[in-house]
Amino acid sequence: MAQPPDPSQFCADLTENYIRCHNQWNEVTIPIDDMVCVLAGTVGSKVGYKLLFLQRRPEDIKTEDTAYLESIQLTSLSPTLRSQYLCTELPHHLCSHETEIHIIVSTASGTGAAKNLYKNILQPFLLQLAICDYNVHETRSSQTITELCNSRFLPCAQAGIQQTIILLSGDGGIVDVVDAIYNTPWHLITRPTIALVPTGTGNAMASSLGLTSYPSSWLKELLRGRPRPLPTFGAKFSPGAQYVTEEGRARSSISSNLKTKYEVPKVHGAVVASWGIHAALVADSDTTEYRKFGADRFKLVAEELLFPPSGAESHRYAGTISLTRWDSQTNSECAETMEIKEHMYVLVTMVPRLEREFVISPESVALDGRLRIIHFGPVPSEKAMQLMASAYQGGQHVFDRSVFYSEIETLKIVFRETDERWRRVCIDGRIIAVECDGWMEIYKEPECLLNILTSVGV
16 A cells, blocks of 8 residues: 655655755755755655755844754755765765764864854754764863874874864864974874864865855865875964963963974964964954854954054064075075064965955965965055955956955064063964064975865865
């Protein structure tokens, strides 16, 4: 006897921007940007499928809608859906019998969305994939990720154990892992792989890898991405440099990893090193009050820096900048020193984007290991705002005559400021204060010690 139709089972058709799921009782349309994947399964005694997608639901009238992972049962699958979305096997980095899987939930990143994202999306997604063997770590302090690296990830890497670190964080979480890995005296045998889930404010690395293009981008990358080497840069400092902590109220040493008295403080990054307006706005906006505004906090503080309430001129940052560039004719590095000694914006980066729409370095390609500088000297505040607005137009600012934009090998700044406020620099969101007449030197690390999960360039 034939079974009656099941109202919970649907057929699915792919249109240009939607997936249309339908049966004789109901129809559901799912935007392509919310689509995650299709899993094979059974419907009764027949082969069936489960479509996973994101859906936003209101929590209450006072808050924004919250995204959840949802599923819908399909009785059949079109050839197009099958070829584009059907997941038939887990990638190696998600096979818990081959790889040790860790999930880090950075509770302080951005607007604090990481915990809900894990609970509402990532955890149910792993359950749908039948992945249950993993370790979850919630950050309790600014040192949690560093401590995890030293106690767990580094010993496993040295022992040759494959590790996937699913990192629910912004750029700050990446730099914590990068810095811990590069500061170890051990020789790593197996590079850990970071799978980035963007929950920060700017999410420069995630944006540059396409993980913020649409809501389900990072979920698809967990399935389709492959480990690729993560290029990094080093930043050396004069002996008096210190971390700025506790919203600017405290200082801490960056010299704890020095092996001899002749070594200088050193940190590592993968995204950006800056001085001037960019570093100041990151530092001044890194407060609980400003973080409530998300990425808009940068624009709010930028206006205060460029148009001081006192009516004074925006600050001119005093220092000497020297750099090296590669000369293809001589096949060697060529050193030069900037003639101007006052500056407004100094930034070197390995990525094209600092936010999803903010293209700071249009010639940069994520993970290509190249370092580029964006610099301009003192300009009227209105001009500075116009230049930054041009970065939101596909990086048009680099074509302005007042902007110096070039690929470089190294950069050195000697700071000539008496007030510490103007001697703060930013390394991937970390703020460091350098002493008067102190210096910072940026260089490319020759070896990659970490992988990052991506389909860029794969």
